[in-house]
Amino acid sequence: MFIPKHRLFLWMGFMMYSVWYAGTANVNACPFCSATQQTISEEIASAEISVIAKLIQPAATSDDPTNFDLAGNDCGMARFAVQNVLRGDESSAAMEEIEVVYFGKDDKDRSFLINALVNKGPRIEKIAVSSIDWATPLPLTERGVHYVNQLADLPKRGADRLAFFQEHLEDEDPLLAQDAYDEFAIAPYSEVVDLADRMDRQQLIDWISDPRIGPSRRRLYLTMLGTCGTASDGELLESQLLYDYQLLKPGVSVMLAAMARTGPAMSVSILDELIRADVRRKQQCLDALIAAYLKLKGPTGLPLVEEKFLRNSETEYSHTYAALMALRFHGEETDVLPRERILESLHLVLDNKQFADQVVPDLARWEDWSVMDKLVSLFKAGEKDGWIRQPVVSYLLVAAEQEGPVGDRADAALADLEEIDPECVTRARRNSAFSMFAAAVTKSGEGLAKTLEKPVEAPQGVVGQPSLEKAAPSTPNSPESAKTAAKMTSSEVQRSAKDNEGSPSQIILIGVPLIAGLVLMGIFALLLRGADVRSGSADTDVQNQ
Structure with a gap:
């Protein structure tokens, strides 16, 4: 069975749209959840067409593969x-039976969701059966059919929509449980917060404590508990944060030593590994x-997090990174922690060589200029090819x-750092347009700076605030403008030229990827040109319909 060129391009477009749609749908989604599909x-x-249909005649099967006519349309x-x-137009609404490629061995009368x-094309005046490209049918249980039929009536966004999917988290039908989780994973965090008063708090605690629940869903349930939990739940989560093998090690060592004298050595090692595995399980969702x-x-709660994950130089890399992710989440999504207090926590990480470069983008995005001198010192003390230099320049x-x-x-x-490492400064200028620092650039007096009250000059301040005063406008021929121009020294002019030289051209930023994409599409079209000699006849058949 061959695939005509026009259908191949159609499905390529569909897949590209699906990738784009999935990427855009996850913007501002549940912070610690990732949709699997x-x-x-x-x-x-x-x-363009979506139906629920029952299987009435399975595809022909044979124990001998040689009996199949692979070139046949059936x-x-x-x-x-x-x-x-x-979903569909008037023509699709009149459909009674359809034929779809499906090799599954399901029983007759099994229901399926089938999209198409x-x-x-320009040569087709109306929709015909041969012009519909059906995707692989998705088997549904009776609960699944009822579930899918209700989707069209749900609100497009909001807590009311999530309330429906909340009832299917950990559903007995794995398909529904996965789909409900994915709906939460792509939902903005603000909508999860709006659902808080309708969440089953005790059920969330049970799921979090259940070892059978996987890491992805446990992250979701922790996020949900954070919106609806009580003070006692905070104590519960604190006990899990303190559940550390290093703290348990003295007692475990005494117990294992006693067992070693009375029992086989294998049982001792198994018990030790079981304890370690339990600690890993409880800490695998550490960010959430x-x-x-x-x-x-x-x-x-910040002192515990700082002492255990930020100040402790012996903390595992993944644990410190999880703490940073949690702080970023609160800096962007909630107002529970003051921004200045979060920045104080991030300042602790600057003393950690492994993580100093990780927090510099956050400091820039939140306009914390109070550590500028310290970052310059880190640049000068760092190695030429070290991780810290380029983030500092950015x-x-x-x-x-x-x-x-x-x-x-x-x-x-x-200007000072450019004399020390001109290559690094130039490279940072060229890369800044593509990095996370680009989002941090804001107009003077706008954005996050408005929320920060402490000036840069104040030695006690955690966050500096750029001056909002602007120079008085002057006409090009005014005496003030002439004086300003006269004040520019030759070194300033040269440095300005260097800045412009290091900045990437907008034409290059847009044109190069566009040209590369067109070239690849042209090459792919040439490859398809001779893919199947029957493509022309196939197109003719479709036109005749």
Whole structure:
């Protein structure tokens, strides 16, 4: 069975759309949850025809593969009776039976969700059976059929939509349980918060404590508990944070030593591994656990997190990274922790060589210029090819966009560092447009700076605020403008030229990827050109219909 070129391009477009849709749908989604696949609602929305149909005639099978006519149009075709048209036009609403490629060995009368794209080529005047490209049927249970039929009536967004899927978390039907989780995973965190008063708090605690629950879903349940939990739940999460093998090790060592004298050595090693495995299980969702703990405890929970994960140089890399993810979450999504207090916690990480570069983008994004001198010192003390140098330059490039003392200090620091490592500064300028630092650049007096009250000059401040004062406008021919131009020294002019030289051209940023994409599409079209000699005749058959 061959695939005509026009259908191949149609499905390529469908797959590209699906990837784009999945990528955009996850923007601002549940912070610690990752959707494993498109939700059923997304699959239906991306199809042009979607039906629920029953299998009435399975595809022909044979124990001898040589009996199959692989070039035949009926190879692998199963027949389905349409029960409900979920999406489609008037022509698809009149469908009674359809034929779809399906090799599954399901019983007759089994229901399926089947989506399709319609080939609307210029030579086809109306939809015909041969111009519909059906996707692989998705088997449904009776509960699944009832579930899918209700999706169209749900609100497109909001807590009311999540309330429906909440009832199917850990559903006995694995398909429904997975789809409900994926719906939560792509939902904005604000919608999860709006659902808090309708959550079953005790059920969430039971799921979090259940060793059979996987890491992904446990992260979701921890996030949900953080929105609806009580003070006692905060104590529960704190006990899990303190559940550490290093703290248990003295008691475990005494117990294992006693067992070694009275029992076989194998049982001792097995018990030791079981204890370690239990600790790993409880800490595998550490980012969501810390975030939920801080959501319930507020600023009073930060000292424990700082002492255990940020100040402790012996903490595992993954544990410190999880703590940083939790702090970023609260810095962007909640107001439980003051921004200044979060920044104090991040400052502790600057003393950790392994993680100092990880927090510099956060400091730039939240416009914390109070550590500028320390970052410059880290640059000078770091190795030429070290991790810290380029983030520091990118931080300074963002700071240089600010007006007033902050911008002046950043310009002076950049000039100083450029003499030490000109290659690093140039590389950072070229890469800044593609990095997370690009999002940190804001207009002077706008964005996060408005929320920060402490000026840069104050030695006690955690976060500096760029000056909001602007120079008085002057006409090009005014005496003031002439004086300003006269003040520019030759070194300033040269440095300005270097800055412009290091900045990537907009034409290059947009044109190069566009040209590369067109070239690849052209090559792919040439490869397909001779893929199947029957493509021309196939197109003719479709046209005749």
